[in-house]
Amino acid sequence: MAIQWFPGHMTSARKKAAETMEFIDVVIEVLDARLPEASHNPMIEELRLFRQRPCLKILNKADLADPAATQAWLNFYNKQPGVKAVALSCKKPGDAAKVTGLCQSLAPHRGTNLKPLRMMIMGIPNVGKSTLMNALLNKRVAKVGDEPAVTKNQQRIDLSDKACITDTPGMMWPKIKYDSDGFMLAASHAIGRNAVIDEEVATFLGDLLLKRYPALLAGRYKFAVEGMDGVDVIESVAKKRGYRMKGGDLDLEKAAITLLTDYRSGTLGRISLETPETRSEMLAAAQPAPAEAPEETPEADE
Template identity: 35%
Template structure:
């Protein structure tokens, strides 16, 4: 598996962060509630250590509510404060604004608004969150990793200003599980994983964690069995066929992944707060 996907514009994101941290009082790190562990950026932890960091779980409407609650509890030890929001509906935004009002301001900046920087890996909803906080379309939004470019100050209210920055992610993904979560959630380009492999892994996950709703979605008599065979059956039922009536597994895989990303499989979280992520299988050097 080749995961050497690092886009050119991401290479300078870390340098920009160093420069921008000099301008702000605190940091909002945006995490995808479906993959809270994998969407944390370990590269920036040391850089952020000198500023209070608020962790914000987004994609709340797509994530399992009980799993999100567990992650908020677990992440409290890593942040100044943690909360979860739905940037589309506005759920949780009022609570976030209250948390931000309580942030300490550096003394030398006197009475000016508290200034924040928003950081996070691509496509976790940074721009959507800013748009919701500022109540206007302040930053470019979209479905593709890396759509927010450059930087801009945006006003939240009289007491808060936000500097939006491009998302950041390390150039080498270090475990199979991390690669699966990031690719399936759409945080990295689809090309880093074989689409059939991604589809088979997602089917296997759904069999283990959300079997009933998965069977209901695709009208399967049962969700048990070899994930590849199940994916093949889904492809047959959904008309993902090529000449001769053979199932197009890649088309079937893309269909299942698309259903996950758009919430058609229900509210799903790919990572559990109670699991250990310290012993993930490390990818060989030639696959990073």
């Protein structure tokens, strides 16, 4: 199932972001630490490279992600020119307080009364941009919710006489190229539920957890995972929790939502859905096989 989700206001959000980019010094791109590349909007990269702006990549929700995978992603991003990456939890004021200084290091010529540091927060929906904005200001100025596309308008706020920040709406891109990215985004609640089928997303998540974190599944739900697939996981959750519909059939939708909620909240444990290695393997597998050259037919003797 290919998942696409692109609410109408995102077109105008992209246009406004492109206009604002001309007048900022550093792009703060907020990513979900559990799926950094799947939660990276290629349009943001396109806009900032066009304006030649450096980027602070914040791997948010790092407290929910696998620490080893997060470190691998930091190593991956910090090798890129004009990029600094850091793992944070934007809900922690102490973590958020580091952001301005990190941006200052990317634009050392700014940050005075005459030339204040101008930053812009960007990212896909529901990765924590508004939470970061509120933490930076130590007050609630941006609406926060556990639903994608809560912020719909751009806003600029002065942090001090020497720094200002612009918050932008979450922006998806029109076509998600890889199905697995769509499923990871849906599992992590970056895509609205109206665009997905919970059971299909939970089946994908179950398959991934069986492959990489079987012990966490077994520990949470108290069932043996050997020989299971994603569908079996959902059925077993329903049986263990006693989820039944009228007539006695298993309530698979309720079980799917339970699995997704336990992953999203961190109840299952610290889980990363991708690593640089698995990302590279996925991209290699998605490439079409090279066409074989046609065999030469020997010419007949004259």
